[in-house]
Amino acid sequence: MENFIYYTPTKIFFGKKQEEKLGEILESYSVKKVLFHYGQGSIKKSGLYDSILRQFKAYKINFVELGGVSPNPKLSLVLEGIKLCKQEKVDLILAVGGGSVIDSAKSIAVGAKVDFNPWLFQTQEKTPIDHIPVGVILTIAAAGSDMSNSCVITNDLTSEKRGFTSEENRCLFAILNPELTYTVSPYQTACGIVDILMHTLERYFSLGEDTPLTDSIALGLMKSVIEAGKIVMKDPQNYNARATILWANSLSHNGLTGCGRDFIMSVHQLEHEISGMFDSVAHGAGLAVLWPAWARKAYKASINRFKRFAYEVMGIPSTDNSEADILKGIDALQQFFKEIGMPTTLRELNIDESAIPTLAFNAMFKGKRVLKDIITVDYDTAIEILESIK
Amino acid sequence: MENFIYYTPTKIFFGKKQEEKLGEILESYSVKKVLFHYGQGSIKKSGLYDSILRQFKAYKINFVELGGVSPNPKLSLVLEGIKLCKQEKVDLILAVGGGSVIDSAKSIAVGAKVDFNPWLFQTQEKTPIDHIPVGVILTIAAAGSDMSNSCVITNDLTSEKRGFTSEENRCLFAILNPELTYTVSPYQTACGIVDILMHTLERYFSLGEDTPLTDSIALGLMKSVIEAGKIVMKDPQNYNARATILWANSLSHNGLTGCGRDFIMSVHQLEHEISGMFDSVAHGAGLAVLWPAWARKAYKASINRFKRFAYEVMGIPSTDNSEADILKGIDALQQFFKEIGMPTTLRELNIDESAIPTLAFNAMFKGKRVLKDIITVDYDTAIEILESIK
Numbered sequence: 113m114e115n116f117i118y119y120t121p122t123k124i125f126f127g128k129k130q131e132e133k134l135g136e137i138l139e140s141y142s143v144k145k146v147l148f149h150y151g152q153g154s155i156k157k158s159g160l161y162d163s164i165l166r167q168f169k170a171y172k173i174n175f176v177e178l179g180g181v182s183p184n185p186k187l188s189l190v191l192e193g194i195k196l197c198k199q200e201k202v203d204l205i206l207a208v209g210g211g212s213v214i215d216s217a218k219s220i221a222v223g224a225k226v227d228f229n230p231w232l233f234q235t236q237e238k239t240p241i242d243h244i245p246v247g248v249i250l251t252i253a254a255a256g257s258d259m260s261n262s263c264v265i266t267n268d269l270t271s272e273k274r275g276f277t278s279e280e281n282r283c284l285f286a287i288l289n290p291e292l293t294y295t296v297s298p299y300q301t302a303c304g305i306v307d308i309l310m311h312t313l314e315r316y317f318s319l320g321e322d323t324p325l326t327d328s329i330a331l332g333l334m335k336s337v338i339e340a341g342k343i344v345m346k347d348p349q350n351y352n353a354r355a356t357i358l359w360a361n362s363l364s365h366n367g368l369t370g371c372g373r374d375f376i377m378s379v380h381q382l383e384h385e386i387s388g389m390f391d392s393v394a395h396g397a398g399l400a401v402l403w404p405a406w407a408r409k410a411y412k413a414s415i416n417r418f419k420r421f422a423y424e425v426m427g428i429p430s431t432d433n434s435e436a437d438i439l440k441g442i443d444a445l446q447q448f449f450k451e452i453g454m455p456t457t458l459r460e461l462n463i464d465e466s467a468i469p470t471l472a473f474n475a476m477f478k479g480k481r482v483l484k485d486i487i488t489v490d491y492d493t494a495i496e497i498l499e500s501i502k
Numbered sequence: 503m504e505n506f507i508y509y510t511p512t513k514i515f516f517g518k519k520q521e522e523k524l525g526e527i528l529e530s531y532s533v534k535k536v537l538f539h540y541g542q543g544s545i546k547k548s549g550l551y552d553s554i555l556r557q558f559k560a561y562k563i564n565f566v567e568l569g570g571v572s573p574n575p576k577l578s579l580v581l582e583g584i585k586l587c588k589q590e591k592v593d594l595i596l597a598v599g600g601g602s603v604i605d606s607a608k609s610i611a612v613g614a615k616v617d618f619n620p621w622l623f624q625t626q627e628k629t630p631i632d633h634i635p636v637g638v639i640l641t642i643a644a645a646g647s648d649m650s651n652s653c654v655i656t657n658d659l660t661s662e663k664r665g666f667t668s669e670e671n672r673c674l675f676a677i678l679n680p681e682l683t684y685t686v687s688p689y690q691t692a693c694g695i696v697d698i699l700m701h702t703l704e705r706y707f708s709l710g711e712d713t714p715l716t717d718s719i720a721l722g723l724m725k726s727v728i729e730a731g732k733i734v735m736k737d738p739q740n741y742n743a744r745a746t747i748l749w750a751n752s753l754s755h756n757g758l759t760g761c762g763r764d765f766i767m768s769v770h771q772l773e774h775e776i777s778g779m780f781d782s783v784a785h786g787a788g789l790a791v792l793w794p795a796w797a798r799k800a801y802k803a804s805i806n807r808f809k810r811f812a813y814e815v816m817g818i819p820s821t822d823n824s825e826a827d828i829l830k831g832i833d834a835l836q837q838f839f840k841e842i843g844m845p846t847t848l849r850e851l852n853i854d855e856s857a858i859p860t861l862a863f864n865a866m867f868k869g870k871r872v873l874k875d876i877i878t879v880d881y882d883t884a885i886e887i888l889e890s891i892k
Binding site: 113118119121126322324326333335336337339340352355356360368 | 741745
């Protein structure tokens with residue numbers, strides 16, 4: 113078991129009507145001026161926007177507004193947010209939406225404390241040492257950004273999508289009401305389920321066999337998410353299934369499912385190139401296409417862990433041919449992805465195979481890195497993986 | 503699923519040699535003056551005491567010392583600690599030891615911020631609103647107090663042992679090195695294993711069937727602890743098994759295994775009377791005696807959960823007679839307790855049956871409460887439970 117630091121300071125308010133506590137929560141932190149940050153305006157249709165404004169008024173909290181966050185959140189809007197925070201002396205950024213809004217808020221939060229372009233945090237040329245506190249009302253279960261220490265931003269100029277981790281990226285609080293996710297479209301719900309699964313899957317499929325407690329949590333979480341996923345696709349307003357997925361969203365990426373493990377999340381790194389280069393690709397959909405291809409290439413390097421996954425998560429009956437069992441486990445996960453409406457090829461993502469060399473080259477940071485996990489993904493392996501799903 | 507607040511701000515430094523980071527950690531929090539709080543002096547034999555003093559010196563941190571915390575930590579020492587903190591303007595209490603030392607430190611931490619007897623927090627007549635930060639170097643895996651929001655203290659005058667929960671009881675940081683637990687005696691190791699199991703067991707056996715994610719984490723944690731427990735009893739210096747138990751110590755009582763559940767921990771409440779009244783009784787040993795008796799009385803009220811426990815944690819093969827399977831599951835846990843050296847009767851705890859009426863009466867707060875969970879434990883039920891294990 114590797115040494116680790118576990119730090120999840122974000123206070124979670126989970127359950128029905130918790131968003132109605134916003135004013136009270138802001139008051140408890142003595143917040144005076146908020147940057148109210150959100151996406152494409154769905155919160156205006158749902159009534160959440162009005163409820164928040166009512167609470168700002170009731171608790172005498174000043175605010176400035178910055179909507180318009182897009183999927184794969186853009187550096188240009190982050191720079192606008194930073195300018196607003198500095199001008200208006202904002203003391204909390206309230207992110208209302210999904211992972212894109214939260215990551216945009218996190219980037220503004222660290223960027224507002226420095227006088228250089230926060231893209232340097234994404235490229236890891238600079239390390240943040242301070243941030244404006246970020247509060248969250250989550251409306252999509254997917255990225256787990258509400259409790260994670262990561263922040264992924266896309267540079268509009270270069271189409272590069274880069275994530276960095278830092279304890280400065282931890283949110284102060286997050287309000288999670290499963291009912292707020294009832295209206296997420298089936299496709300986005302499915303993308304979220306994939307993303308949640310993948311955050312744990314990529315921690316689980318890493319080197320080492322000596323973390324039984326972390327493994328049992330990881331396997332249990334993945335099984336719970338798949339079971340709940342099947343339910344919500346048929347019954348989008350099933351509270352308990354939405355609640356399971358929403359809570360898994362947080363636990364899957366807050367560090368818990370990787371304690372004591374050494375992991376780098378290769379498939380996430382590959383996917384960032386795809387959705388960075390092709391803005392219409394949802395992160396979860398990209399992951400759904402990539403992971404089975406990576407797994408079929410990687411399983412021989414981690415037979416025991418792939419066996420447990422096949423038996424305990426996917427419910428494959430154990431036979432004498434454990435390699436066949438493993439492949440059935442991978443197939444079963446891909447089949448689940450299909451069932452919930454996820455693609456299985458690049459073509460289904462509207463990506464032509466001519467893009468493969470560029471994707472592979474960019475994923476290796478233009479030749480500057482390889483992805484070393486249970487297998488090493490270099491340029492050639494990336495090409496092989498992408499060719500197998502073209 | 504019930505609404506819940508999840509808040510685990512304690513920063514965990516887990517792994518080999520992490521205690522050598524103490525000075526650096528204290529410096530990162532700008533600590534100037536420490537109350538160095540510990541137990542019966544085992545840390546002097548192990549060399550930990552000297553290592554801490556060296557770090558205080560190297561990082562120019564002032565300190566006052568208060569050793570002597572006993573198992574079932576006493577109010578009288580807490581009052582001494584409060585006096586010291588007020589006189590010396592302490593800005594962090596460093597608890598080095600197990601749950602007793604941490605709970606003593608927590609009680610001092612909230613007591614130093616008020617001008618009344620902190621016993622009023624234990625009896626829930628007062629609610630704390632501030633505390634001195636508490637840091638921990640943990641040397642015994644058991645109570646989970648390093649990450650929990652609870653604090654249990656015994657009133658020397660009345661022999662009453664009372665716990666209260668509050669977010670003011672969360673520690674700032676905790677250093678967890680499994681190697682520091684190598685020298686814990688087999689008996690204390692076993693008591694710790696029982697305590698850890700019981701923190702999750704009592705959250706799991708509560709009302710409701712709609713928390714699959716929390717349940718999967720709870721079941722996996724209990725299974726991991728039992729497997730690791732068998733290993734450490736034979737091989738006390740097995741790093742990975744000690745690490746599993748130590749990490750489970752924290753996760754089992756930080757809130758994670760009860761998210762969305764409504765629980766009151768009846769068996770813990772009963773046990774507090776036993777170890778409050780009989781100071782020689784270790785909390786874990788008392789729990790090991792009580793739980794099987796409570797479970798045999800309670801299982802009919804929660805058949806599904808007891809079935810999963812029998813099958814998934816205790817590995818009982820499923821038959822047509824699920825009630826028999828459940829009883830085998832309870833027997834198997836009791837057998838595990840025996841194997842690791844735990845008692846099964848009050849007599850083995852040196853408690854005469856003549857004490858039963860008083861224990862039951864006190865457990866009902868002298869007639870002021872009943873323990874209402876999947877079954878209701880009132881005075882008569884408490885008598886029945888205690889009689890069955892006399």
